[in-house]
Amino acid sequence: MTTVVLILQILVSIAIIAVVLLQSGKSAGLSGAIAGGAEAIFGKKKGMDELLSKITIWLAAAFMILTLILVILQ
Numbered sequence: 001m002t003t004v005v006l007i008l009q010i011l012v013s014i015a016i017i018a019v020v021l022l023q024s025g026k027s028a029g030l031s032g033a034i035a036g037g038a039e040a041i042f043g044k045k046k047g048m049d050e051l052l053s054k055i056t057i058w059l060a061a062a063f064m065i066l067t068l069i070l071v072i073l074q
Contacts, residue, residue: 002073009066016059023052 002070005066005069005073009063009070012059012063012066016056016063019052019056019059023056024049
């Protein structure tokens with residue numbers, strides 16, 4: 001049972017890393033002002049960022065639950 005939960009936790013952690021890397025960064029400073037102009041012209045995929053944010057929240061919750069299960073099993 002512990003092995004199955006551990007494998008699930010590894011898969012969830014890899015998924016969290018992938019989803020976080022797919023999200024666009026928050027623009028800040030002078031580089032944000034330059035990139036912000038480009039986003040105003042070409043548009044920004046807001047729906048995809050919101051979806052990735054929700055997926056990140058669910059994966060983080062799953063990771064915490066799996067961690068608690070592993071602690072209880074050991």
